[in-house]
Amino acid sequence: MAALLQVTNLIKHFDGVVAVDGVxxxxxxxxxFGLLGPNGAGKTTTLExxxxxxxxxxxxxxxxxxxxxxxxxxxxxxxxxGIMFQSTALQDFITVRESLEMFGRLYPRTTDSAELIExxxxxxxxxxxxxxxxxxxxxRLLLAMALVNDPQxxxxxxxxxxxxxxxxxxxxxxxxxxxAQGKTVLLTTHYMEEAYELCDEIAxxxxxxxxxxGSPEALLAEHFDEMILQLPRSDILGRVENLxxxxxxxxxxxxxxxxxxxxxxxxLLAHDVSLAGLQIRPRTLDDLFLxxxxxxxxx
Amino acid sequence: xxxxxxxxxxxxxxxxxxxxxAALGWNILxxxxxxxxxxxxxxxxxxxxxxxGVYAEAPAQKLAMAKEEQAFFHTGxxxxxxxxxxxxxxxxxxxxxxxxxxxxxxxxxxxxxxxxKGYMLERVLYGAAIxxxxxxNALTIVETSGYQRQTVSGREIRYVDWVIPGILAMNxxxxxxxxxxxxxxxxxxxxxxxxxxxxxxSAFEFLSAQVISRLWLxxxxxxxxxxxxxxxxxxxxxxxxWNLLLVFSLGAVSLISMGLLVAARIRSEELAGGILNxxxxxxxxxxxxxxxxxxxxxxxxxxxxxxxxxxxxxxARSIMIDGAGLVEISTQLLVLTVMSAVFLxxxxxxxxxx
Numbered sequence: 279m280a281a282l283l284q285v286t287n288l289i290k291h292f293d294g295v296v297a298v299d300g301v302x303x304x305x306x307x308x309x310x311f312g313l314l315g316p317n318g319a320g321k322t323t324t325l326e327x328x329x330x331x332x333x334x335x336x337x338x339x340x341x342x343x344x345x346x347x348x349x350x351x352x353x354x355x356x357x358x359x360g361i362m363f364q365s366t367a368l369q370d371f372i373t374v375r376e377s378l379e380m381f382g383r384l385y386p387r388t389t390d391s392a393e394l395i396e397x398x399x400x401x402x403x404x405x406x407x408x409x410x411x412x413x414x415x416x417x418r419l420l421l422a423m424a425l426v427n428d429p430q431x432x433x434x435x436x437x438x439x440x441x442x443x444x445x446x447x448x449x450x451x452x453x454x455x456x457x458a459q460g461k462t463v464l465l466t467t468h469y470m471e472e473a474y475e476l477c478d479e480i481a482x483x484x485x486x487x488x489x490x491x492g493s494p495e496a497l498l499a500e501h502f503d504e505m506i507l508q509l510p511r512s513d514i515l516g517r518v519e520n521l522x523x524x525x526x527x528x529x530x531x532x533x534x535x536x537x538x539x540x541x542x543x544x545x546l547l548a549h550d551v552s553l554a555g556l557q558i559r560p561r562t563l564d565d566l567f568l569x570x571x572x573x574x575x576x577x
Numbered sequence: 578x579x580x581x582x583x584x585x586x587x588x589x590x591x592x593x594x595x596x597x598x599a600a601l602g603w604n605i606l607x608x609x610x611x612x613x614x615x616x617x618x619x620x621x622x623x624x625x626x627x628x629x630g631v632y633a634e635a636p637a638q639k640l641a642m643a644k645e646e647q648a649f650f651h652t653g654x655x656x657x658x659x660x661x662x663x664x665x666x667x668x669x670x671x672x673x674x675x676x677x678x679x680x681x682x683x684x685x686x687x688x689x690x691x692x693x694k695g696y697m698l699e700r701v702l703y704g705a706a707i708x709x710x711x712x713x714n715a716l717t718i719v720e721t722s723g724y725q726r727q728t729v730s731g732r733e734i735r736y737v738d739w740v741i742p743g744i745l746a747m748n749x750x751x752x753x754x755x756x757x758x759x760x761x762x763x764x765x766x767x768x769x770x771x772x773x774x775x776x777x778x779s780a781f782e783f784l785s786a787q788v789i790s791r792l793w794l795x796x797x798x799x800x801x802x803x804x805x806x807x808x809x810x811x812x813x814x815x816x817x818x819w820n821l822l823l824v825f826s827l828g829a830v831s832l833i834s835m836g837l838l839v840a841a842r843i844r845s846e847e848l849a850g851g852i853l854n855x856x857x858x859x860x861x862x863x864x865x866x867x868x869x870x871x872x873x874x875x876x877x878x879x880x881x882x883x884x885x886x887x888x889x890x891x892x893a894r895s896i897m898i899d900g901a902g903l904v905e906i907s908t909q910l911l912v913l914t915v916m917s918a919v920f921l922x923x924x925x926x927x928x929x930x931x
Contacts, residue, residue, distance in 0.1 A: 329775055331931070353777060361775040367767035369589055371596035376589075383585040384776040423772075 282307040282431060282462050283328065288337035290323050290486075297323045299486035301337075305431070310453070310463040312477035314470070314563075316571050320486040321466040322364060322435055328464065329361050329433050341431075357385055360429030362420050364436045364466075368408045374419055375404040378426055385427035397455060398422040399448070414445030421452055432456055434465040438472060450475055470563035480563075484571045494563055501569065502561035507534040507542060510555040517549050578785070582778050586786035590760075594794065604752075604794070608802040611748065615737065616809035627698055630669065630678040632660040639681040648705035648715075655698070670695075677702075734898055738813035742893035743866035745802060746828060749795050750860060750886050753832035754839070754853050757791050761840035762849040765931070774930035781925050788833050788921070795829045796822075815900030821893060824906065827913040828889030834920035835885065841927035860884040865891070888912045 283305035290298040298320040305311050313321045326332035328339060330346060339346045341355045368377055378395070382388040395401050398418045403411065411419060417437060424432055434453070438446040446469075453476050456463055467473055473480050474494050482490040482497075490497055504524075511530050519525075523542065524535040536542040539558065546553065595601060633639035636659035643650040650657065660666040660678070669675040670687045676694040678687040686702070688695040708715045716726060764770045773783060806812065814821075839856065843849045863870065863877065864886035870878050881887045892909035895901035903910070 331771065331774055356775075356777040359775070361772075363768065363772060363775075365768060366772045367769050368772075369593055369764075369769055371593045372589065376592070380585055380589050381776065384582050384773075384778050386777075427776075 281305070282342065283464075284338075284340040285324075285328065286338045286340075288324065288327055288339065289335045290320075290327060290332065291335045296486050298327070298334075301483070301486070301488055303481055303488065303491060305462055305464060306479075307430075307462055308457070308460050309478045310457050310465065310476050312473040312480040313464070313466040313483060314468075314473055314480055314567060315466075315483035319483040319571075321483055324483070325433055325435050325464065325466055329359060330355065331361075357387060357427060358430040360424035360427060360432040360461075362424040362432070362434045362437055364439065366420055368419075370409065372408055373405050374400055374408060374411070377408055377419065378422060381423045382426045387428050389425055389428040391426075394422050394425060398425075398452060414441055414448065417441060417445065417449060418452070421449065425456070429461065431462045431464065434463060436466055436468065438467070438469065446472070470567055474563050482567060482570055489570055490566070497566060498561055498563070501566055504535045504537040504561070505539055506559050506561065506565075507536055507539070508532070508557040508559065509534070509546075509551070509553075513552045513555055514546075517551055521545060521549065578782060579777075579779075583782045583786050586773075586778065586783055587790050590786060590790040594790070604798060605801075608748070608798050608805065611744065611802055612805035612809060615741075615744070615806050618737075626654045627676045627694055628656050628658060628674075629698065630658050630660040630666045630675045631681060632663045632666060632679065633681040636660060636681070643679075643681060648709055649702050652701055652705065655701075732813065734813060737810055738898060739894065740867065741806060741810070741812045742897050743864075743890050745799055745825070746864075746886055746889045746893060747861055747866045748802060749799055749825060749829050749889075750832050750857060752795050752798065753791060753829055754836040754857055756794070757787055757833050757836035758840040758849055758853050759846060761787065761837065762843050762846050765840075765929075766844050766846065770930040780928045780930070784837055784921070784925055784928060787837065788830060791833050792826065792829050795833075796826060799825055799829075812897075814897050816896030817902070820901075820903055820906070821896050823903075824889060824892040824896065824910070824913075827910060827917065828885060828892075831885040831889075831913050831917040831920060834917050834924055837924035838920045838927070841924050842929050860886045863887070864889075885913055885916050888916075 281304045285304070286302050288298055288301040289296070301320070301324055303311070313324060315321050323332060327334045327337075341358075344354075346355050369380075372380070378391060378400075382391065395404065398421055400415075400418060400422055403415060408416070408419065421434075421437065424434070437453070438449050441449065450472065453463060453465070457476075463476075465473075465476065477494060479493055480491070480497065481488045490501075492500065508531050511527065511532050514532050523545065526533045526535070534542060543553070543556075631640045631643070640650065640657055640659060658675070663678075663680060666675060666678050667687055670678045670689050670692075673689060673692050673694075676688075676692060677698045680686070688699050704715070708718060711718060720726065761770075770783075807814070835856070836853070839852050840849055843852070863881040864884050865881070866886070870881055888909040892901075892906040892913075895906050895909075899905075
């Protein structure tokens with residue numbers, strides 16, 4: 279795949295605080311790239327620099343080989359980029375249809391509006407005031423607005439935050455459709471499941487730096503070689519504390535990390551542990567995220 | 578400048594304004610209230626300038642007699658008010674609520690030594706006494722002292738004729754500054770500007786659309802106020818309506834641009850309100866809306882020239898009262914053009930979407 283967007287040593291200071299500290303990565307054409315990280319990690323600032331909304335303190339961004347920054351963002355990049363912010367207010371007293379028309383007229387090239395309305399399931403409330411939309415409807419409208427110019431690269435900043443599971447999955451399906459059209463997607467998210475579902479490549483950020491980068495599968499394979507066995511706490515306590523097992527109590531559940539499932543199960547059976555409540559799961563991006571960024575609460 | 582993008586934002590802003598029933602209602606109601614206020618305050622015969630209390634056992638009869646016998650009591654523009662309670666009337670003189678008080682039963686009068694109006698009335702009283710004492714005509718006495726009376730005739734320029742251009746301009750000023758400044762700050766605060774920044778729309782296109790959108794609104798409202806006020810008050814207009822339209826259009830552009838400049842970077846509506854008040858109130862008092870600065874401190878007169886409103890009002894008064902043409906108001910037009918250009922340019926340069 280060809281590199282569409284190249285980010286090199288991007289740095290952003292805010293009043294002496296380093297928000298983004300030397301971030302570099304490449305966005306391949308047609309891929310979905312996820313930026314993950316705890317609150318304040320620098321994801322949104324990085325995204326805003328790529329979108330041309332925030333000027334970098336230093337570093338370079340190249341789009342199709344041409345340098346892009348806030349003051350001299352070339353017209354082609356503006357016209358090719360579709361942007362969905364984390365939170366966007368729309369102009370008051372304007373309907374869904376008018377919002378789409380208005381944003382469409384700001385670009386030289388537009389998507390077929392009927393297709394866009396159908397894809398984002400906006401048909402039922404086209405003439406509704408945008409202030410009267412539900413959370414899911416509003417996010418679908420914002421996504422449609424990001425797609426109104428038939429963009430080549432789509433920036434989605436936490437697109438499903440605050441949505442219920444149905445609305446979230448609906449939005450995932452829309453992002454999958456965008457990918458299927460060959461568009462490039464860059465998204466930030468707090469939801470590891472979302473990143474795993476949608477992203478071909480992820481970068482985990484913490485304190486302004488990228489601390490892990492690769493495909494979800496490759497990262498999991500790189501950082502973990504064990505599975506997790508979960509048992510109800512009442513089934514196991516008092517029986518296996520002295521055994522050489524990697525145990526971790528999580529509320530009413532005890533988790534055992536094991537690289538050799540058969541040997542661990544044999545050990546448990548040998549110590550009369552009931553396996554009726556046994557569950558085995560692979561390591562997930564949640565585990566990776568917590569392992570890399572720590573479990574302490576970020577403010 | 579991309580015309581399509583400019584028109585898109587212009588239409589969107591107009592649509593927002595026209596659908597905001599509360600704002601639209603107020604913008605229509607406000608001029609109606611102004612016109613009604615003018616009609617109430619300035620229609621009818623001219624108001625008396627002085628108030629004189631008259632106390633007596635039978636004040637109405639005594640006053641009627643005094644009017645026949647004493648020159649002072651048939652002086653024009655003095656309102657004589659029968660008084661029943663002398664002590665309360667004296668308090669009113671102390672508080673400048675009455676300019677002078679007569680006890681016709683005991684031949685006393687009271688005047689407040691700190692009151693300019695009282696002072697003037699007392700001079701009139703002296704003059705009347707001299708005329709009566711000499712037994713001659715007042716004009717003869719004046720001419721004897723060396724002054725020859727000359728008369729001129731012409732339509733009276735009432736205070737309302739003088740103040741109307743100022744009121745129209747003041748209404749325009751508030752609408753320009755607050756209507757644009759507040760909207761921009763609100764857009765910035767809630768992220769509308771940030772979303773627009775992510776499109777190919779330029780700051781100049783956006784700002785131009787805001788200026789034009791507010792301009793037509795202000796002009797429509799100003800015309801409504803003008804026509805309504807003229808209907809009720811029949812104020813003086815000696816000049817060309819087209820010239821007046823030009824002055825107000827240029828004035829509105831300069832004031833809207835000033836509003837844009839104030840709102841160029843502010844995120845807080847409270848701060849924007851404070852700064853807009855800081856700009857608008859001195860402008861309202863020093864630009865000659867309500868009173869002329871003629872005779873005021875020269876420094877203050879010079880300071881007033883930094884406000885666009887001063888030039889709008891000067892030019893509008895010249896057109897309406899003196900019948901001035903474009904040549905006579907060319908200085909004000911030039912100043913307003915330069916101010917508009919400077920404010921708009923600075924506003925565009927300093928403007929931040931976020």
